[in-house]
Amino acid sequence: QLQLQESGPGLVKPSETLSLICTVSTGSITSISYYWGWIRQSPGKGLEWIGTISYSWTTYYNSSLKSRVTISLDTSRNRFSLKLNSVTAGDTAVYYCASRSTSYGSVDSWGQGILVTVSS
Amino acid sequence: DIQMTQSPSSLAASVGDRVTITCRASQGIRNDLGWYQQKPGKAPKSLIYLASTLQSGVPSRFSGSGSGTEFTLTISSLQPEDFATYYCLHYNSNFLTFGGGTKVEIK
Numbered sequence: 001q002l003q004l005q006e007s008g009p010g011l012v013k014p015s016e017t018l019s020l021i022c023t024v025s026t027g028s029i030t031s032i033s034y035y036w037g038w039i040r041q042s043p044g045k046g047l048e049w050i051g052t053i054s055y056s057w058t059t060y061y062n063s064s065l066k067s068r069v070t071i072s073l074d075t076s077r078n079r080f081s082l083k084l085n086s087v088t089a090g091d092t093a094v095y096y097c098a099s100r101s102t103s104y105g106s107v108d109s110w111g112q113g114i115l116v117t118v119s120s
Numbered sequence: 121d122i123q124m125t126q127s128p129s130s131l132a133a134s135v136g137d138r139v140t141i142t143c144r145a146s147q148g149i150r151n152d153l154g155w156y157q158q159k160p161g162k163a164p165k166s167l168i169y170l171a172s173t174l175q176s177g178v179p180s181r182f183s184g185s186g187s188g189t190e191f192t193l194t195i196s197s198l199q200p201e202d203f204a205t206y207y208c209l210h211y212n213s214n215f216l217t218f219g220g221g222t223k224v225e226i227k
Contacts (some may be wrong), residue, residue: 049216060214105211106154106169
């Protein structure tokens with residue numbers, strides 16, 4: 001399995017942009033074997049898929065977040081990022097980055113997660 | 121969007137019990153479904169993919185079945201380390217949806 005690690009600020013003010021990075025330390029983000037994505041979990045709640053990006057930069061977003069989300073690749077640093085704008089308290093969650101097998105479709109590797117709190 | 125309805129939302133069981141969790145898809149998703157285990161404060165762990173294929177290293181007491189719209193995760197003999205929350209995830213399209221989760225607690 002791949003090793004992924006999220007990083008970014010743990011506190012974001014309402015109406016601002018949440019920005020996170022996922023560094024992939026094993027495997028290449030340009031590999032055709034994987035898609036890359038973000039999943040979040042609000043405190044005490046279930047898992048919510050945010051979006052996915054392919055090795056060819058094609059993106060897929062949860063329809064409920066689509067207007068506010070951007071996922072992109074940074075091939076020079078073997079990492080990918082999440083930007084979520086106009087955040088509210090409802091965006092407070094643990095954010096996980098993850099990889100998805102293009103062979104089987106399954107989400108197989110996860111980062112450890114990062115708690116992001118939206119508060120003034 | 122495809123909706124995944126998972127049941128029950130929680131259950132209490134004893135060590136050694138057989139446990140069954142179900143996920144229903146709002147439309148057919150072939151066998152494009154995975155099962156995940158999550159313990160408090162930890163990232164989810166993949167148990168099963170393609171509805172019935174066990175991930176490497178996962179104990180054989182876990183099994184998955186189903187195709188189309190109805191899927192089942194079975195733990196044949198519940199062990200102390202299995203008390204956790206379980207989620208199904210469909211990936212039939214490039215738009216993924218998780219089930220609501222099932223919390224397995226100690227009776």
